[in-house]
Amino acid sequence: xxxxxxxxxxxxxxxxxxxxxxxxxxxxxxxxxxxxxxxxxxxxxxxxxxxxxxxxxxxxxxxxxxxxxxxxxxxxxxxxxxxxxxxxxxxxxxxxxxxxxxxxxxxxxxxxxxxxxxxxxxxxxxxxxxxxxxxxxxxxxxxxxxxxxxxxxxxxxxxxxxxxxxxxxxxxxxxxxxxxxxxxxxxxxxxxxxxxxxxxxxxxxxxxxxxxxxxxxxxxxxxxxxxxxxxxxxxxxxxxxxxxxxxxxxxxxxxxxxxxxxxxx
Numbered sequence: 001x002x003x004x005x006x007x008x009x010x011x012x013x014x015x016x017x018x019x020x021x022x023x024x025x026x027x028x029x030x031x032x033x034x035x036x037x038x039x040x041x042x043x044x045x046x047x048x049x050x051x052x053x054x055x056x057x058x059x060x061x062x063x064x065x066x067x068x069x070x071x072x073x074x075x076x077x078x079x080x081x082x083x084x085x086x087x088x089x090x091x092x093x094x095x096x097x098x099x100x101x102x103x104x105x106x107x108x109x110x111x112x113x114x115x116x117x118x119x120x121x122x123x124x125x126x127x128x129x130x131x132x133x134x135x136x137x138x139x140x141x142x143x144x145x146x147x148x149x150x151x152x153x154x155x156x157x158x159x160x161x162x163x164x165x166x167x168x169x170x171x172x173x174x175x176x177x178x179x180x181x182x183x184x185x186x187x188x189x190x191x192x193x194x195x196x197x198x199x200x201x202x203x204x205x206x207x208x209x210x211x212x213x214x215x216x217x218x219x220x221x222x223x224x225x226x227x228x229x230x231x232x233x234x235x236x237x238x239x240x241x242x243x244x245x246x247x248x249x250x251x252x253x254x255x256x257x258x259x260x261x262x263x264x265x
Contacts, residue, residue: 040114041122041151045097048078049088065263066179073099075176082115086133089125089142091171093164094155096239098125100142100173102133111143122152130196135173135180135256138201139210139236146242146250153241156252159187165223171254173237177262182237182254185214185230188222191248195238204232211236214253230255 050072073088078099087100101124103109110126113119125144131137144153159165165187173180201207211230235256243250 040116040120041098044099044115048074048099049090049097050074065261068262068264070179070260071174071262073174075174079176082117085115086175087135088174089171090174091155091168093168094158095150096125096144096153096155096171098144098152101126102129102131104129111145122147125152128196135175135178135235135237135259137235138207139195139199139238141195141238141240143240146244153239156187156239156241156250157244159184159223159252160221160250162223165225169225171237171239177264179258179260179262180256181258181260183228183257184225184252184254185228185236186217186222186224187250187252188217188219188224189243189246189248190217190219190251195240207232228255 072090075085075088078085078088082101084101084103085099086102088098089100090097099115101110101115103126107128107130109117110124112121112123114122114124123145125142127133127140127142131140144156146152146157147154159168165184169184171182171184173182199206199210201210211232211234214236215224215226215228215230217224237254237256239252239254240249
């Protein structure tokens, strides 16, 4: 082997070793970030979310308002941590139990930043500025990563199982003074278009087309709850995450069926 060929071979070996080291380093860093993110959100849940078993019917609520005990989130303290927290979402029988944020400066800031505004691979559950924070839009989209450790929006994929879908029809969103109940309409694989940019939901015909699609998604393996009524007054929340084995997005869509006010002391 010539001297020049030896030099080339050595260079290739060195470069390959550096690439392998960089890849290993990235995987270690990513694993650390996932573990740290899971620990941070677990601490956040322990500090600011208190599970309550209390249930109060509308006719039992004083003055039509739910008692403050029905609000499990300490929003006053949580907003001291980050005033861009504006809600909390919880989905029974999944790991989804997180604050909801929206950046006033960068639509995708919370794609890779946590509730403390620190860089974090798991990011946070967030909406973009095209959606109002009062849940009055016809369609609100919440984004979350499909994390390998099952955190963030990864367990949305449990709704791929029809039995699980049928047995778990609701998710809940809390604000500082409201409890919003959503009934899940459908869960299915969708393409990767930006929903809020692609559709003008202020137009009745566009929104009606979306409602029709929600009840009849063009997706193999979709699960649908046919009994849920939808109309032009409906308010949908679309939970969006990455699919497990395909391109596009996996969507879980719920329609608001209750908007209950919390009586603050």
